[in-house]
Amino acid sequence: MTRVERRNTRNALLFASPFVLGFFVIYAYPLVMTFVYSLQRYNVIRPPVWIGADNYHRLLFEDPRFWKSLYNTLYFTAFSVPLGLALALGLAMLLSLKVRGQAIYRTIFFLPTIVPIVASSVLWLWVLNAQNGLLNTTIEAIFGVQGPGWLADEHWSKPALILMSFWSVGGPMVIFLAGLADVPQSLYEVADIDGAGPFRKFRNVTLPMITPVILFNLVIGLINSFQYFTQVYVMTNGKGEPVDSTMFYALYLYRNSFYYLDMGYGSAMALIMFLVILAATVGVMISSKRWVHYHGD
Amino acid sequence: MATRPVYRLFAHAMLIAASLLFLAPFAWMVSTSLKHESRIFSKPGEPPQWIPRTDRIDANGNQLVTYQDQTAVNLGRNEDGRYILDLDGSQVSASGEEFVVQQEIELHWENYAEAFRIIDFPRNLRNTLFVCFTVVIGTVLSCSLVAYSFSRIEWPGRDLCFILVLATMMLPYQVMLIPLFVLYKNLGWTGTFKPLIVPAFLGTPFYIFLLRQFFMGIPQDLSAAARIDGCSEFGIYARIIMPLSKPALATTALFMFLFQWGDFLNPLVFLQDDRQYTLALALQQFQSQHESLWGPLMAMSTVITVPVILLFFLTQRTFIQGITLTGLKG
Numbered sequence: 295m296t297r298v299e300r301r302n303t304r305n306a307l308l309f310a311s312p313f314v315l316g317f318f319v320i321y322a323y324p325l326v327m328t329f330v331y332s333l334q335r336y337n338v339i340r341p342p343v344w345i346g347a348d349n350y351h352r353l354l355f356e357d358p359r360f361w362k363s364l365y366n367t368l369y370f371t372a373f374s375v376p377l378g379l380a381l382a383l384g385l386a387m388l389l390s391l392k393v394r395g396q397a398i399y400r401t402i403f404f405l406p407t408i409v410p411i412v413a414s415s416v417l418w419l420w421v422l423n424a425q426n427g428l429l430n431t432t433i434e435a436i437f438g439v440q441g442p443g444w445l446a447d448e449h450w451s452k453p454a455l456i457l458m459s460f461w462s463v464g465g466p467m468v469i470f471l472a473g474l475a476d477v478p479q480s481l482y483e484v485a486d487i488d489g490a491g492p493f494r495k496f497r498n499v500t501l502p503m504i505t506p507v508i509l510f511n512l513v514i515g516l517i518n519s520f521q522y523f524t525q526v527y528v529m530t531n532g533k534g535e536p537v538d539s540t541m542f543y544a545l546y547l548y549r550n551s552f553y554y555l556d557m558g559y560g561s562a563m564a565l566i567m568f569l570v571i572l573a574a575t576v577g578v579m580i581s582s583k584r585w586v587h588y589h590g591d
Numbered sequence: 592m593a594t595r596p597v598y599r600l601f602a603h604a605m606l607i608a609a610s611l612l613f614l615a616p617f618a619w620m621v622s623t624s625l626k627h628e629s630r631i632f633s634k635p636g637e638p639p640q641w642i643p644r645t646d647r648i649d650a651n652g653n654q655l656v657t658y659q660d661q662t663a664v665n666l667g668r669n670e671d672g673r674y675i676l677d678l679d680g681s682q683v684s685a686s687g688e689e690f691v692v693q694q695e696i697e698l699h700w701e702n703y704a705e706a707f708r709i710i711d712f713p714r715n716l717r718n719t720l721f722v723c724f725t726v727v728i729g730t731v732l733s734c735s736l737v738a739y740s741f742s743r744i745e746w747p748g749r750d751l752c753f754i755l756v757l758a759t760m761m762l763p764y765q766v767m768l769i770p771l772f773v774l775y776k777n778l779g780w781t782g783t784f785k786p787l788i789v790p791a792f793l794g795t796p797f798y799i800f801l802l803r804q805f806f807m808g809i810p811q812d813l814s815a816a817a818r819i820d821g822c823s824e825f826g827i828y829a830r831i832i833m834p835l836s837k838p839a840l841a842t843t844a845l846f847m848f849l850f851q852w853g854d855f856l857n858p859l860v861f862l863q864d865d866r867q868y869t870l871a872l873a874l875q876q877f878q879s880q881h882e883s884l885w886g887p888l889m890a891m892s893t894v895i896t897v898p899v900i901l902l903f904f905l906t907q908r909t910f911i912q913g914i915t916l917t918g919l920k921g
Binding site: 299302303305306307308309310311312313315316317319320321323324325327328331338385388389391393394395399401402403405406408409410411412413414416417418419420421425426428431432434435438461492517520521523524527528531532544547548551552557560561564565567568571575 | 609749752759799872879
């Protein structure tokens with residue numbers, strides 16, 4: 295190493311030192327410890343006891359609630375992520391037509407995403423209120439029928455949360471909007487010459503060109519959806535009711551760890567969550583080779 | 592996209608319809624926060640009431656109604672179920688369909704007073720602002736330093752290490768949460784603001800990424816010239832790069848402030864005493880203890896939401912640019 299290289303490396307390490315520390319203390323060490331705790335019985339108060347794979351055995355074979363929470367989370371993800379992305383893309387496409395007042399519409403669609411989640415959850419608890427909520431009073435005034443019980447009904451509670459999740463599609467929408475703006479205008483002109491209508495232009499030009507953005511939004515959407523917590527904690531007072539129909543994975547993890555103080559069990563759940571998210575992300579990335587088109591910039 | 596007028600018209604119609612749907616919950620929140628208790632719960636079949644109104648009454652507490660374009664006083668029903676109306680001193684009987692109950696707009700600000708009585712608003716606001724500002728300072732400081740190392744200094748293994756930074760961004764927070772809790776508990780930090788604040792000074796991968804992207808765009812010649820003039824690395828950081836990066840730093844500060852303002856999981860896990868609660872946690876506690884006080888609950892939700900909306904309107908351009916910068920130009 296030359297003198298300059300040595301000086302550079304020393305400086306670089308100095309500048310990066312906050313995150314060098316942060317990387318080990320906030321990410322690497324906890325990740326390892328989550329694995330260690332998952333092999334122990336540990337309630338913070340008494341010293342941990344090694345129990346091997348017992349926590350995993352309990353989770354996978356003796357705890358129907360674990361499977362229920364996984365099912366609920368997958369159910370929610372399977373609907374809220376793809377439908378949410380479709381809605382976000384639809385709104386972005388309408389906005390990209392450059393109609394008058396575009397900036398105002400964009401602001402309106404984006405606004406819900408900056409509302410503190412606790413506030414929006416309390417608000418939606420009221421919107422979805424079975425007797426007096428905005429949704430059911432509107433349904434009754436227009437159609438003259440009583441709307442479903444939403445959060446009070448085990449069959450409607452997840453659809454209610456999925457519906458609520460559509461209110462915050464503004465984040466992916468803004469990213470889609472930027473992606474749409476990057477599609478070269480010349481491609482549309484060529485399509486015009488070929489006599490393509492709006493539907494074929496969407497199918498053969500827009501959609502292939504924005505697949506990288508779809509991939510990005512999809513991965514972020516999946517990761518966030520698996521960690522879905524605050525909304526359901528606030529709206530069910532941390533209970534995941536009715537009949538465990540809103541006992542989501544992250545909520546059950548929280549309850550085991552900080553309510554029952556079963557940190558070992560919670561750690562095993564955390565590790566499984568990590569593996570599920572990793573598998574989903576890797577799966578999407580591998581499949582993306584077949585459907586994502588990168589156009590050289 | 593070239594658009595024919597008919598598509599434009601269609602787009603407008605769709606956008607207006609969607610906007611109304613997106614705005615409706617906000618309007619409903621503010622509207623409920625200003626309603627009298629008796630008007631919050633609607634009668635069956637009655638459409639949602641958007642503007643808080645109450646029935647007009649006279650000095651004796653009787654309803655005022657409009658009957659044949661005149662104002663009359665509703666004295667109640669007689670034995671056949673018809674209403675007795677006092678029309679300028681003369682009494683007439685009318686069926687329910689023949690008159691309309693007069694209503695007036697009435698805003699019930701006492702919902703806000705009630706909410707402030709239930710939660711210690713000044714204290715919770717102070718806690719929130721303290722945590723928000725400290726975290727913003729910590730994040731801007733640490734992330735800009737780290738981002739500088741990853742963009743303005745050449746060192747072996749830099750790009751490989753940067754991939755590691757990006758990889759940590761993908762780690763779900765719940766995977767680290769339990770060991771962090773144990774660590775903070777052993778340090779005696781639980782029940783203090785430290786678990787919320789100290790990590791911010793150690794850098795956050797997302798903002799390191801954002802700032803690095805921005806720093807990369809600043810010509811390296813500027814640094815080279817400063818080095819020839821004998822400027823130290825820290826001098827280049829403090830006097831050249833930081834002043835040139837105000838937009839990216841503002842985005843970082845803004846995002847972090849908004850995140851911290853609304854953060855729920857960390858305060859829930861790490862704070863113990865309600866005197867330390869942040870606004871988000873205080874609102875959740877309020878909701879869990881008074882589930883049906885919808886007026887004050889909506890008042891509190893409005894109070895927490897309005898500042899971030901104002902902040903958003905003041906900084907909109909920074910905001911949208913920041914999102915697209917990080918979202919796409921990776």
